Amino acid sequence: MAPPVDVDTVIGTLLSITSISDLRGHDVCQQLETLNDQQLTSNGCQPLQVLTPSQHSLGYLYFITAACRKADETAAQELYFMLVQFIHGADIDQLKLAGKQMNRISLALEHLAEVQGNPMLVLAPLRTLIERLTDADEPVLTPFHSVLAKHALLSKMYKYPLPILNNYIIEVDPKMYGTSIQDYLEYHYYGAVVFIGNKLFAKAFDFLLLVIAAPQQKAFSAIQLESYKRFILVSLILFGSLKTLPKYVPHVIEKLCRKRHPAYFQLLQAFQDDNMNSLNRTLQTQQQTFSNDGLFGLAKQLKNALYRKRIQNLANVYCKIYLKDVVKSISHRAHPIAAPAAEIMILDMIHKQELRAQLSTVMMNNTPLKLLTFQDSQDAKRDTPKDHATLYARLLATMSANTRLSAMDKSEGLDKGFQTKVQTK
Structure with a gap:
């Protein structure tokens, strides 16, 4: 951590830098982090009145988000518009220099949305930010992807994030955006739930598989177990059977889920037995369990899926x-x-x-x-050659993403703090 500096020094540094290359050569980010959201210069001036959003984007990022996170209901609306204008006009190359500190933007938006009682306020700015930061042909995971998907669910705007979700993530670069495996898991989990809300079960299946298959040094996380519950239901609705996990996925997750969440395996057994009575009985006796998980509506769709089968x-x-x-x-x-x-x-x-x-x-x-x-009894089966080819392509995409995640996971596993924590268990 850089030694503490005052606002005047940081503002002076920002105003003196005229190019992105000069900005990379200074420790402006470290200096800004030491300010502890201090807002006024020595003469009582607001930094936001001195800095230009498009020319001094890196510095403006820190001061506008600091102001937003302290905003009360009176100031929230004006600061929200200022933050939105900044997102639209900021120099993207400067923003990328902030690394994981870019997350300040989503925290600021979430606070402003909470103060104004409107979770929808988060959606448009984050989608704009993601579109500006990433290439549609080679989308990269940012800290904003999971926040967008989560708030789309909170505001019941299930179709709004689809243009982002439909661009499958093929790059995970923790150095550029400070993203972690947790960001990856949350994005694909929330994204899967969005797809389920839109009844796009094939895409939900893909996202759930990506969550379940994500490598981790630690034991399976709660989010992976939640994903596996949905994986069971979506797989039955989509394919008429529970798809076997790829060989590279530890099958302990199925055993763990069976032990902790037996109701889903009761449904699975009834479906596999083609037993509508047993299926309905399980839905009735375990209704509270499914409702608590927010999955009763999805579980009821198994009745329709059994008729289709x-x-x-x-x-x-x-x-x-x-x-x-x-x-x-x-x-x-x-x-x-x-x-x-x-x-x-x-x-x-x-x-x-x-x-x-x-x-x-x-x-x-x-x-x-x-x-x-x-027309053709053989082609009427669910598992056609086309299905297998599609599933194979999905698994290849999963493996490609996991190669990058493994590198992230390995770096966490080599961390001394993590090793100490594991050894003491």
């Missing part, structure tokens, strides 16, 4: 089958499904290419009947 299994038996017979085949006496609901389900499955079939109307004894014709 039964329809797909019909493709292995029939070439053609009347809709009324489909209803009889997939219904249970205690849990019947109406013909209109079954028809809508079939049409949706055909639209989503989950089922290679055609639903048409034929006449029998002057009575119109719906006839389901399967």
Whole structure:
């Protein structure tokens, strides 16, 4: 840590620097950190009135965020607009010099949003900041990704972060942004929950797998266990079965989750047994557990998924089958499904290419009947070659990201403090 300096000295240094190369050669960041959010110069002047946001972005970052984090309800709105203008006009190269201190921006935005009672205020500035900091072709994880996803959930704006989430992270550079494995886990966990809220289960599956597969020196974290619970439900909805974890993922996470959260494995067993009675019974008896986890709505979707699985299994038996017979085949006496609901389900499955079939109307004894014709019973299975190719591509992306994460994790493991903590356990 640099020795303490006063505001006048720091302001003088900032005003004297005319190029980014000169700024890199000074220890301005260390000097700013020693100010402890001190705001006034010796003559009582506000630094924000002296510095120009676009020319002195590094210094302006510290002073505007310090003011925002102290703001009360009276000053919050004006400072929010100042911070937003700064985000839009700041010199990105200077901001990157702040490294992990860039996190001050998200802390400032969160405080202003809390003071004004509006979590949505965080969203637009953070999305702008991420777009300015990263290349859409090679997105890099920043400290703002996880905060954006989290506040999208808090404000129930599930579609807002999709343009960011749809750009899969392929670079993790802790030196540039001070990001950690925790940032990586939180971003993909919150992102998966956003995708689930949008019913984009394939993308949610990808993000959950990235969280579960992230290497760690420590035991599996709580966020990974939470992700595995969702992984079970999403996998059943998406594939009709629980996908086996890749070989490079320690399978102890499944054993740990089974021990701590047995309700999800009761659901899994009922689904695998094709037992709608058992599935409903588990949903009823474990409703409080699923509700406490915020997953009761998602768990209930397994009933619909089980009907869809039964329809797909019909493709292995029939070439053609009347809709009324489909209803009889997939219904249970205690849990019947109406013909209109079954028809809508079939049409949706055909639209989503989950089922290679055609639903048409034929006449029998002057009575119109719906006839389901399967085009290719083998292709009607969920696990098509295309599914395997897609899953393989996803696993390759996961492994690529994990290579970078392993380097981060190894550096943490070599830390003396971490080693001491592990040895004392």
